Amino acid sequence: MIQVINRAFDILEYIAKEPDRSKALGEIASDLELNAGTCANIIKTMVARKYLEKIDKQKGYCLGPMAYGLTGNEGYQKKLVDAAREEMEILTKKTNENSLLCMIREDMRIVVHKVQSNNDLQANTAKEKRVYDTSSGRLLIALLSESELEKFIEKYGLPAKDEWDSVSDRKSLMKQINKIKKEGYASQVTKNQIIGLAFPVYQGQKAIASLSVYMPVFRYDSVNKQEILKIIKKAADRISKKLD
Numbered sequence: 001m002i003q004v005i006n007r008a009f010d011i012l013e014y015i016a017k018e019p020d021r022s023k024a025l026g027e028i029a030s031d032l033e034l035n036a037g038t039c040a041n042i043i044k045t046m047v048a049r050k051y052l053e054k055i056d057k058q059k060g061y062c063l064g065p066m067a068y069g070l071t072g073n074e075g076y077q078k079k080l081v082d083a084a085r086e087e088m089e090i091l092t093k094k095t096n097e098n099s100l101l102c103m104i105r106e107d108m109r110i111v112v113h114k115v116q117s118n119n120d121l122q123a124n125t126a127k128e129k130r131v132y133d134t135s136s137g138r139l140l141i142a143l144l145s146e147s148e149l150e151k152f153i154e155k156y157g158l159p160a161k162d163e164w165d166s167v168s169d170r171k172s173l174m175k176q177i178n179k180i181k182k183e184g185y186a187s188q189v190t191k192n193q194i195i196g197l198a199f200p201v202y203q204g205q206k207a208i209a210s211l212s213v214y215m216p217v218f219r220y221d222s223v224n225k226q227e228i229l230k231i232i233k234k235a236a237d238r239i240s241k242k243l244d
Contacts, residue, residue, distance in 0.1 A: 007034060008042050012051060015063055020078070024060035050105065065110055077103065080209055081113045083242035084201070088115040088211070091235040095228060097215040098123060099235075101201070102136035103208065107156040109137035112209070123194045123214050132159035132167075135196035136210035139186035142177040143200055143207040149177070165189075185229065186210075193217040197229065199236040203243045211236040 010032050015023055029039040043061060046052040053064035081101065088099045092115040101113040111127045131137030141152060159167050167173045180186045185199045198212035213232050220228075 004042065007032075007038070008046060010034075011039070011042060011046065012063075012067065015052065015061060016067070019063050022055045022059040022062040024058075027060065053105070065105070065112070077112045077209075080201075080243070084113060084209075084211065084239045087235045087239050087242075088113065091115070091211070091213065091231065092117050094231055095213055095215075097213045097219070100125070100136065100210075100212045100214065102134070102140075102198075102210045102212065104131055104137055104140045107131050107152075109134045109140075119215075121216060123216055125194070125196070125214060130160075130163060131156075132163040133188075135186045135188040135198040135214075136212050138164070138176070138188065139180055139198040139200060139210050140207060142180035142186065185233065189217060195220045197232055199233050200240075201236050201243070202240040208243075211239060 011028060011034075014028060014032060025040055025043065026036065028034070028043070029036045032039070043052060047054055047061070047064070050064040050066040052061045052067070054061055080103075084101045088101060092099045096117045096119055098117050099115045100111050102109050102111050104110070107130060108128050109131050111125075116122070125134075129137070131141055141149060144152060153170070153173075158170060158173055164173070164176065167176055185197060187198070188196045190196075193216060194214055195217050196212050196214040198210040200207040201209040201211055211232060213228070
């Protein structure tokens with residue numbers, strides 16, 4: 001047997017026993033009788049592959065989206081999804097369009113919950129996409145603090161070519177970020193003529209997720225735009241209230 005693979009599974013199974021409680025590195029290494037350095041290296045790889053997720057330095061690690069995704073388990077971000085599920089069902093029923101609950105992890109926008117409409121013509125989106133290439137991702141980076149945004153740009157750079165229309169350098173990126181902050185939501189029209197409209201979901205003072213509706217542009221052009229924006233915002237506000 002390959003020892004490092006066994007240890008990775010040991011760590012995954014250990015954390016999965018209590019998925020709602022994060023485990024500190026020292027606790028994991030001690031309970032599994034692993035060398036702290038070896039344990040840290042294995043966990044670093046598992047975080048990079050999204051099987052584990054780092055909460056913060058104090059709280060440690062919990063299961064990541066890939067661990068849940070293997071079995072189709074909706075337990076990832078359970079508290080958030082539980083708060084959003086009913087509101088998203090109502091939102092999709094009112095608009096008859098798909099709705100998404102999303103978060104950002106590193107430079108990716110990930111879908112944590114989706115409610116699909118009954119429309120014959122469906123607008124689809126990937127479970128993971130680059131932050132700059134989605135309305136949800138743009139919204140959530142725009143709502144980072146100045147220092148968090150600075151670190152994000154330093155680590156992941158500016159949008160690649162064709163990732164964000166009208167953004168070609170830092171100045172134009174900041175112009176778009178300030179526009180999102182002012183309007184309180186983000187929108188994006190893809191090359192396939194799909195529009196996404198994203199509003200923030202807050203826990204306390206921090207935007208932790210986005211609620212979005214996406215649809216073909218021709219359907220958006222035929223509806224009352226202000227009304228649909230108002231419906232999405234109210235749903236996002238109700239989810240935020242539940243989280244508080």
